[in-house]
Amino acid sequence: xxxxxxxxxxxxxxxxxxxxxxxxxxxxxxxxxxxxxxxxxxxxxxxxxxxxxxxxxxxxxxxxxxxxxxxxxxxxxxxxxxxxxxxxxxxxxxxxxxxxxxxxxxxxxxxxxxxxxxxxxxxxxxxxxxxxxxxxxxxxxxxxxxxxxxxxxxxxxxxxxxxxxxxxxxxxxxxxxxxxxxxxxxxxxxxxxxxxxxxxxxxxxxxxxxxxxxxxxxxxxxxxxxxxxxxxxxxxxxxxxxxxxxxxxxxxxxxxxxxxxxxxxxxxxxxxxxxxxxxxxxxxxxxxxxxxxxxxxxxxxxxxxxxxxxxxxxxxxxxxxxxxxxxxxxxxxxxxxxxxxxxxxxxxxxxxxxxxxxxxxxxxxxxxxxx
Numbered sequence: 001x002x003x004x005x006x007x008x009x010x011x012x013x014x015x016x017x018x019x020x021x022x023x024x025x026x027x028x029x030x031x032x033x034x035x036x037x038x039x040x041x042x043x044x045x046x047x048x049x050x051x052x053x054x055x056x057x058x059x060x061x062x063x064x065x066x067x068x069x070x071x072x073x074x075x076x077x078x079x080x081x082x083x084x085x086x087x088x089x090x091x092x093x094x095x096x097x098x099x100x101x102x103x104x105x106x107x108x109x110x111x112x113x114x115x116x117x118x119x120x121x122x123x124x125x126x127x128x129x130x131x132x133x134x135x136x137x138x139x140x141x142x143x144x145x146x147x148x149x150x151x152x153x154x155x156x157x158x159x160x161x162x163x164x165x166x167x168x169x170x171x172x173x174x175x176x177x178x179x180x181x182x183x184x185x186x187x188x189x190x191x192x193x194x195x196x197x198x199x200x201x202x203x204x205x206x207x208x209x210x211x212x213x214x215x216x217x218x219x220x221x222x223x224x225x226x227x228x229x230x231x232x233x234x235x236x237x238x239x240x241x242x243x244x245x246x247x248x249x250x251x252x253x254x255x256x257x258x259x260x261x262x263x264x265x266x267x268x269x270x271x272x273x274x275x276x277x278x279x280x281x282x283x284x285x286x287x288x289x290x291x292x293x294x295x296x297x298x299x300x301x302x303x304x305x306x307x308x309x310x311x312x313x314x315x316x317x318x319x320x321x322x323x324x325x326x327x328x329x330x331x332x333x334x335x336x337x338x339x340x341x342x343x344x345x346x347x348x349x350x351x352x353x354x355x356x357x358x359x360x361x362x363x364x365x366x367x368x369x370x371x
Contacts, residue, residue: 053081119144164284167326182262184254191241193285203255
């Protein structure tokens with residue numbers, strides 16, 4: 001090293017040690033130079049975060065990501081790009097990013113999702129992401145390295161307290177759902193074991209829905225584009241679900257208007273707070289299948305949960321005698337049913353017209369008053 005290079009290195013070390021950057025304090029000269037080489041980027045080459053976000057989003061569109069995935073990326077990373085529009089992405093550190101994630105999360109699951117999304121974005125910026133390749137990474141190292149959080153793909157493991165519905169609670173749910181014209185989707189969740197998001201994808205696409213249910217109503221084909229695990233699976237239709245499918249066969253879709261709101265309303269009206277998790281219907285069916293004597297492999301093929309997950313979370317949940325029989329006994333003959341959406345709209349319009357006529361008659365002056 002020449003005298004000039006040595007002087008420059010000494011000055012760089014002094015400036016690093018006296019800066020506010022905690023990563024560089026108390027480093028040896030060699031470590032300081034190594035840190036500088038790993039982190040330094042020419043600021044003239046750095047673009048606004050919004051441009052990196054647009055490039056990231058374009059890759060996701062080109063990969064054919066699901067619409068709800070794209071929507072989530074736009075929601076989370078779009079806000080991130082807006083909040084840090086004037087920040088230098090090469091100078092951002094984990095504490096700052098963690099603080100933003102915490103401020104834009106609503107509960108543990110939301111925190112995991114937002115943290116995972118921002119981490120994935122910085123994986124793209126550093127060229128570390130295999131799912132979103134970047135031929136020209138701007139970062140030499142992602143600030144998320146060494147800061148992983150507990151995050152698993154298996155939906156059952158995301159829940160700390162697995163719980164299930166009793167047969168009586170399922171009965172109350174189906175009755176309450178009928179009042180809100182949401183019975184179809186509740187019974188679909190209860191007797192197919194599909195996750196809510198999977199069910200929404202299944203019935204939202206006109207190429208799927210009834211077209212993926214066999215003509216004899218014996219099985220349901222779940223394509224990988226619908227499945228959370230990105231794997232095809234086939235669900236065997238149990239006798240109770242078959243009766244319900246026959247009952248609602250003239251309905252074009254099981255997705256009722258304002259489904260997400262109705263799903264919340266119905267559960268809050270019927271269930272205790274400890275059973276409001278979105279996937280309790282799925283957990284209930286898996287537990288019923290185990291108690292009914294279904295094989296581990298058969299449940300795995302239909303539900304996607306491996307044997308160890310089934311044993312760890314669901315195998316011992318049902319203790320009351322007769323629960324399985326009562327659950328599968330929730331057949332259509334025990335409930336009032338929903339009518340077609342077109343008929344529902346016709347009834348609403350007729351009711352409104354009748355009310356308008358009544359109001360008009362009430363507001364008309366009598367003959368004596370007119371005189």
